[in-house]
Amino acid sequence: VLAPNEADIVLGGAFVKGCLCAHLGSALAVQPSMTFGNASGDDDGQLVATGCCSQLRQQQLPGSGTSSRDRLVNEPLSLLPKVGAAASGSCCLGKQTIGGALKQPGERALVVQGCKGSGGGEDKYYAGSLRKASDAAISCKGQVTRDELTEKARGLAIVMVGLPGRGKSFISRKLQGFLRWQGKRCETFNAGKYRREVEGAVESGRADFFDSGNPHALAVRKQAASMALNDLLEFLEGGGEVAIFDATNSTHDRRQMIIEEASKHPGKYHVIFVEVLCDDPEVLRTNFRNKVRHSPDFSGMDEEEAIRDLEARVKMYEDRYEEVADDTMSYIKLYNMSSKVLVNRIYGSITKTLLPYLMGIHIGTRPIWLVRTAQVPAARSQDAELTDEGILFAERLGAFVRRRLREYHGEQLPEKPVRVLSSTVTSCVQTVTAFLQSGSDFAPQVFRPMSALNPIDRGRLGGSWWIDLCTDKPPFEKVRECDPSFYSRWEDDKLHCRFPGGESYHDVMCRSESVLLEIEMSTRPVLCVSHITCIQVLLSYFRGSALEDAWDLAVPEHHVFEIVPTLGGGFTVEVVNVDTEPL
Numbered sequence: 001v002l003a004p005n006e007a008d009i010v011l012g013g014a015f016v017k018g019c020l021c022a023h024l025g026s027a028l029a030v031q032p033s034m035t036f037g038n039a040s041g042d043d044d045g046q047l048v049a050t051g052c053c054s055q056l057r058q059q060q061l062p063g064s065g066t067s068s069r070d071r072l073v074n075e076p077l078s079l080l081p082k083v084g085a086a087a088s089g090s091c092c093l094g095k096q097t098i099g100g101a102l103k104q105p106g107e108r109a110l111v112v113q114g115c116k117g118s119g120g121g122e123d124k125y126y127a128g129s130l131r132k133a134s135d136a137a138i139s140c141k142g143q144v145t146r147d148e149l150t151e152k153a154r155g156l157a158i159v160m161v162g163l164p165g166r167g168k169s170f171i172s173r174k175l176q177g178f179l180r181w182q183g184k185r186c187e188t189f190n191a192g193k194y195r196r197e198v199e200g201a202v203e204s205g206r207a208d209f210f211d212s213g214n215p216h217a218l219a220v221r222k223q224a225a226s227m228a229l230n231d232l233l234e235f236l237e238g239g240g241e242v243a244i245f246d247a248t249n250s251t252h253d254r255r256q257m258i259i260e261e262a263s264k265h266p267g268k269y270h271v272i273f274v275e276v277l278c279d280d281p282e283v284l285r286t287n288f289r290n291k292v293r294h295s296p297d298f299s300g301m302d303e304e305e306a307i308r309d310l311e312a313r314v315k316m317y318e319d320r321y322e323e324v325a326d327d328t329m330s331y332i333k334l335y336n337m338s339s340k341v342l343v344n345r346i347y348g349s350i351t352k353t354l355l356p357y358l359m360g361i362h363i364g365t366r367p368i369w370l371v372r373t374a375q376v377p378a379a380r381s382q383d384a385e386l387t388d389e390g391i392l393f394a395e396r397l398g399a400f401v402r403r404r405l406r407e408y409h410g411e412q413l414p415e416k417p418v419r420v421l422s423s424t425v426t427s428c429v430q431t432v433t434a435f436l437q438s439g440s441d442f443a444p445q446v447f448r449p450m451s452a453l454n455p456i457d458r459g460r461l462g463g464s465w466w467i468d469l470c471t472d473k474p475p476f477e478k479v480r481e482c483d484p485s486f487y488s489r490w491e492d493d494k495l496h497c498r499f500p501g502g503e504s505y506h507d508v509m510c511r512s513e514s515v516l517l518e519i520e521m522s523t524r525p526v527l528c529v530s531h532i533t534c535i536q537v538l539l540s541y542f543r544g545s546a547l548e549d550a551w552d553l554a555v556p557e558h559h560v561f562e563i564v565p566t567l568g569g570g571f572t573v574e575v576v577n578v579d580t581e582p583l
Contacts, residue, residue, distance in 0.1 A: 205297025
């Protein structure tokens, strides 16, 4: 809305000099190509002036007539399209002539005019209604449900569903690591672990123990599931934010029981079911072998015998398995490594973080390289170019990555063998550019600069001294000398305390979440070139360490963190000195 005395309005030939007051705020905003009304006198799309504030006065322009639509009285001004009519025309500044009124050159004006199609036709329909959303608010059952689910719950219970060997425990571990990295109190409660505590792995791990006709085994399994669920709810009651129930939960009755038990607790807990469905034979074979090699249930058994026993267990579950189909429940269904995803009653923050993460993770392996930007001259601005030593490092980095890519892809590299991410800082972009120019294998490769990978914003404590004094960690001792008051506050809360006018480590985590999702969803190797603070935050995820301790992680210069996913859902992290890499 324009400030007082900054605009003139021409309406149907009447020239009104003065201001656009706050009453115009929701009805008329000055934006390019915005359309309002019809100045020709047609009823369709009529724009009615019902008055103006006392600062406005009517003035007749030479050569213009006063129509019956030019009603201006000393009352608050409101501009409203006629109900049921779509407003059209054009809204612009500095128009010369309109509606028979001559606009003097050099004067500024808000011009509301009729346009082609303003009296009807397709333009009005495709432009969309200008009625406020509240005028046509939806109060149906679905909207009420959305409002209820969008409200922040006190705690979240993620309940896994699926047959054995479908990857439920893998997803549970991945989710736990991701949610803890976000700073949430999260724990996983595995029903199989409770079963083995009650009955023992050897006694309860064989296929006949999962026969529904075995009353003792059935009682033990119910007891174990009840123990796990009780501990889960106690965890949430004690201040936990997210609890993951890792079990088959294969029947509708079992899932309904979980909802009922959760509703008995005084806390407001939201229950979401995550069902993992898989019928891909190759994926199942991989999952089965991984399970029998590492699960205590098959300890000491021959691998092939263990797989046959697991297949018999799965068959017993299949006979009574019921897919999640109750649309009164909140659920996410993942089919064959998330190649298809179905969601129901999922709104709010879950759709921004949890759902994209579940869609991004997969069991494929590939190397991930995190590397600090190459060296720049001391006492230079943030836009400083690389030193000769920095360029040499980038070339050695290219030789290292090229060798690793041949180990991964084979001697014949694909057209785009690696996904490359970098910050937008000049030294970082130059590091990547020198890396790509180090060999013909990377000639067609493009990279993506992302501001999410930029170093922590230090606000008024910014300057080249930070980069100059960095060793393998940020120079927080120098920060104490520069600003003792801030350093004292930072020591009390290293995760959330922001630099004066800048960011905290938690802020860096929030913006780097999009980078992490891109790395997780990639099915080819990833090279990520960034800065100490951002690499520290990403490393805390891959190492499974607490985010509040990220500031103390060492990120040495001219070294690469080589990260490889494991079958269990974690990562191995190896530090490689690239200075020893032959060119």
